[in-house]
Amino acid sequence: MKTVLINLESDPVLEAQLCDELEAKRGEIELRRFPDEETYLRVLTDCKDRNVVILCNLYQPDNKILRLLLLATTLREMGALKVGLITPYLAYMRQDKQFHDGECVSSRPFARLISEHLDFLVTVDPHLHRYHRLDEIYTIPATVVHAAPLIANWINEHIQNPLLIGPDSESEQWVSQVAELAGAPFQVLSKTRRGDYDVEVTLPDVERWLNHTPVLVDDIISSGRTMLETVDHLKQAGMPKATCIAVHGIFAGDAYTQLESVANVVTSRCIVHPSSMIEIAPAIAVATKQLLNQ
Numbered sequence: 001m002k003t004v005l006i007n008l009e010s011d012p013v014l015e016a017q018l019c020d021e022l023e024a025k026r027g028e029i030e031l032r033r034f035p036d037e038e039t040y041l042r043v044l045t046d047c048k049d050r051n052v053v054i055l056c057n058l059y060q061p062d063n064k065i066l067r068l069l070l071l072a073t074t075l076r077e078m079g080a081l082k083v084g085l086i087t088p089y090l091a092y093m094r095q096d097k098q099f100h101d102g103e104c105v106s107s108r109p110f111a112r113l114i115s116e117h118l119d120f121l122v123t124v125d126p127h128l129h130r131y132h133r134l135d136e137i138y139t140i141p142a143t144v145v146h147a148a149p150l151i152a153n154w155i156n157e158h159i160q161n162p163l164l165i166g167p168d169s170e171s172e173q174w175v176s177q178v179a180e181l182a183g184a185p186f187q188v189l190s191k192t193r194r195g196d197y198d199v200e201v202t203l204p205d206v207e208r209w210l211n212h213t214p215v216l217v218d219d220i221i222s223s224g225r226t227m228l229e230t231v232d233h234l235k236q237a238g239m240p241k242a243t244c245i246a247v248h249g250i251f252a253g254d255a256y257t258q259l260e261s262v263a264n265v266v267t268s269r270c271i272v273h274p275s276s277m278i279e280i281a282p283a284i285a286v287a288t289k290q291l292l293n294q
Contacts, residue, residue, distance in 0.1 A: 003292060004047055004080075008056040008071060009064060011272045014281055015055055018086070021285030027052065029071070041070050048079035051292050053086055054118075059248075059271050061091035065113070072117040084120040084291060086284060088270035089248055093127040111137035120291040122284055124270050125219055125247045129170075141294065143287040145280065147219075147247040147268055148174065152181030154266065154278050155215060159243060163212035165189065165234075167226045175217050185209070189230060203233045214242040221246040221267070224255035231263050249273045 006027035007015040019026055028044040052075050056068050068085070075083045092110035095103075111134075114121065121142040126134065134142040155162055155178070164186035166175035172188045179186035189203060206214075214234050216227050221244065231242045242263040249256070249267035256275065259265050268278040 001050055004045055004050050004052045006043075006045075006052060006054050006071065008054055008068060010055050010057040011269065013272075014088070014269055017279070017281035018053075018055060018285055018288075021281050022053070022288060024053065031067070039067055039070060041067065041074065043071070043074055043078060046078075047075055050080060051082045051084070052080045053084045053288060053292075055086045057089055057271070058087045058091040059089040059250075065110075069113065069117050082119045082292065083117075084122070084288065085114065085118045086122045086288060088124045088268075088280060088284070090121075090123040090126040093131075094129075096130040107131070108137055112139075115139040120294075122287045122291065124268065124280055124284070127219065141291055143291060145283045145287050147270075147278070147280070148177045149181055150268065150278050150280065150283060151217065151245055151247075152178050154245075155182045155184065159213050159215060161212050162215045162243075163187065163206075163209045165214055165216045165230065167216070167218050167230070171218060174219070178217055184215075185212070189226075203230070203237070206234070206237050206239060210238055213240050216242055216244045216263075218244075218246050220248045220250060221255065221259070221265075222250045222252050224251065224259050228258055228262070231259075235262070245278075249275055 003022055003024040004027040005019050005022060005024040006029055030042040030044060032040050034040060054071060056064060058064060072083050092106045095106040098105050115138050118140060120140050121138060124145045125147045131137060162184045164175055164179040164184050166172055166188040168189060175186050216230055227244045234242050243266060244259055244263045245266045247268050248270050265275045266277050267273055267275045269276045269280050
């Protein structure tokens with residue numbers, strides 16, 4: 001019997017791609033709001049004795065999480081065998097430490113909520129800083145799809161003679177992996193952050209790389225300040241027009257407009273955006289099939 005895939009207010013293109021990759025049946029739901037803004041939800045597809053995968057991108061999660069939990073609970077009551085979650089962007093991973101008294105380490109209660117209502121989780125390169133693995137806070141099987149091979153493939157197909165550049169020392173392991181897969185050299189910046197919009201970067205020696213195309217690679221572009229300052233330094237050094245690549249393109253404020261004016265900007269389909277050029281569906285489908293078969 002086919003797996004059912006239900007799209008909860010997420011990318012319809014990715015939904016169609018995943019249905020094809022998973023050979024899944026598209027699940028239908030009715031979703032609306034009552035006048036008091038409470039949610040009405042009804043599952044229209046028979047899910048009894050079927051595995052169900054919910055596609056719910058938890059980027060900007062606060063308006064989605066309750067609907068996700070309501071849907072997961074309803075599917076269990078209908079007799080679904082497994083209820084899993086595909087979320088290309090996994091929210092509430094940045095707050096992984098209490099810096100001030102009374103602060104909520106939000107990654108932990110959020111992980112408990114997801115773990116209590118779902119059977120497994122598939123995501124793409126979550127923000128793992130002080131946590132090394134998702135199972136440190138999630139109690140369900142959780143698979144991380146790594147974007148490095150996908151980014152490397154895109155670079156190989158679209159950029160000649162690339163030089164990969166990482167934003168800071170913490171990125172070296174990740175950027176070096178992309179560089180190795182792409183068969184390209186890499187350099188790592190020194191970065192001093194004074195605030196969300198105040199970043200100073202120091203370039204390594206780029207004289208020997210002036211005939212290469214600089215490719216800045218990071219997991220997230222938010223304010224874009226690091227990349228903007230780096231692109232300016234590279235331009236002053238006489239290097240060709242840079243390409244900025246990120247797994248997750250958040251683009252706070254006018255970050256995208258500013259970056260696009262000085263560089264080519266490319267992101268994955270994890271967060272739908274005009275810059276989304278790197279497809280993720282095949283890799284997500286492989287990870288999902290493995291969890292469904294456990």
